Amino acid sequence: MDLGLKGKLIVVTGGGAGIGAGISRACLAEGARVVVLGRLSENVQAFMAEMQSANAACHLVEAHLEDTDRCRQAIAEIEASHGDIYGLVNNAGVNDGVGLEKGSVARFIESLNKNLIHYYALVHYALPSLKRTQGSIVNISSKVALTGQGGTSGYAASKGAQLALTREWAAELLPLNIRVNAVLPAEVMTPLYRRWLDTLGDPDAELKRITDKIPLGHRMTLSSEIAAATAFLLSPTQSAHTTAQHIIVDGGYVHLDRALT
Secondary structure, three states, X not given: OOOOOOOOEEEEEOOOOHHXXXXXXXXXXXXXXXXXXXXXXXXXXXXXXXXXXXXXXXXXXXXXXOOHXXXXXXXXXXXXXXXXXXXXXXXXXXXXXXXXXXXXXXXXHHHHHHHHHHHHHHHHHHHHHHHHHOOEEEEEOXXXXXXXXXXXXXXXXXXXXXXXXXXXXXXXXXXXXXXXXXXXXXXXXXXXXXXXXXXXXXXHHHHHHHHOOOOOOOOOEOHHHHHHHHHHHHXXXXXXXXOOOEEEEOOOXXXXXXXXX
């Protein structure tokens, strides 16, 4: 299936590791040009080295996204170097465990800066480009926005707000033919997830406990499966009439009856 993304410029925050790297790969496979926007880490360095070796149309713009002025600068740099942005995938964030009892007001605000504020800032600064391209925005949220998790108020608040903004922006940008959708992963094996597992006494037993509760196939969702849904939502041809949607890619984790597990 041709998604009509060939030559289009897509910005993916956190696009060099985990789910973000999967999204970058999916967009590149469709012939898009990709800018990875975010911090430089070992995983990102390895991903960009792979992209360079493959001569892929993928570039890195380093930014600490909590700095909203840097968000503005980064969008300006991308436009100056690569032209107008067609697709913006807001993906970067971390489940930082800022809870209600064990957290603090200061840490809660810090969590919103890590996980939410840059979603707004980047769309705000990229909007002139998106108007010219009649582009597409995809917000990567989380099942935590729907189910809660316990002990992660900052992350849950951010993810819930992302879903609200998805529908708000879809309404506001409707006259401009800019589509806005969200994808909600549940349990996806990423480097961050693996690191969390490895902090536990018996990582393999914990992983089995988790996957036993995932109805479809009793397995983790693949990053490539989140990426496929995201690439579809970016498509100006195959999803041209899809906006304001919350797409949950989770093997039935959220909505199917727990009796099935």
